């Protein structure tokens with residue numbers, strides 16, 4: 062099972078601004094995120110990210126599996142492809158494998174990415190660097206003690222100002 066992260070960040074590595082308004086994200090990031098979700102057909106996100114995207118902007122609605130991390134027992138969705146869970150990352154990877162998935166992509170946010178990185182189950186990361194700098198907001202990772210080394214796989218210019226960096230996480 063291959064687990065990837067697809068995330069946009071400011072040039073100083075923050076994934077949301079202090080206004081929490083995503084007006085700095087390029088259409089190319091949105092297109093890239095949608096494309097990898099539709100290719101992998103298994104998407105993982107946290108409940109806060111889900112609440113931003115649902116119901117109109119979820120990347121998968123007709124097929125595949127959308128896993129939403131939440132501690133809430135009461136969470137429900139009108140979409141049968143959405144699975145709410147408080148399972149840990151290893152259990153989620155196993156659940157997706159049991160459903161026949163071979164790839165899954167984590168699309169945010171900080172808490173969810175950090176949980177999967179801490180569990181050591183992430184293989185690679187697509188880091189879309191947008192041409193902005195801001196001081197407040199959320200970092201990519203929180204509560205991650207490990208220092209991970211990355212191997213650069215590809216650099217893709219998405220538009221005149223936005224670069225996509227694809228790194229694999231080096232096995233320690």
Ligand SMILES: NC(=O)c1ccc[n+]([C@@H]2O[C@H](COP(=O)([O-])OP(=O)(O)OC[C@H]3O[C@@H](n4cnc5c(N)ncnc54)[C@H](OP(=O)(O)O)[C@@H]3O)[C@@H](O)[C@H]2O)c1
Nearest residue numbers: 068069076077107108109110130131132169170171172173
């Ligand atoms: N730049 C980008 O590409 C991008 C993409 C997506 C999101 N974002 C930004 O990221 C921000 C959201 O990030 P976030 O860290 O606040 O939230 P998040 O990771 O989207 O969701 C956090 C929630 O997920 C649940 N959760 C997380 N880890 C869990 C675990 N181990 N077990 C059970 N449930 C768990 C909890 O839900 P409950 O509270 O329901 O228990 C938690 O409150 C937003 O501001 C959004 O704009 C940016």
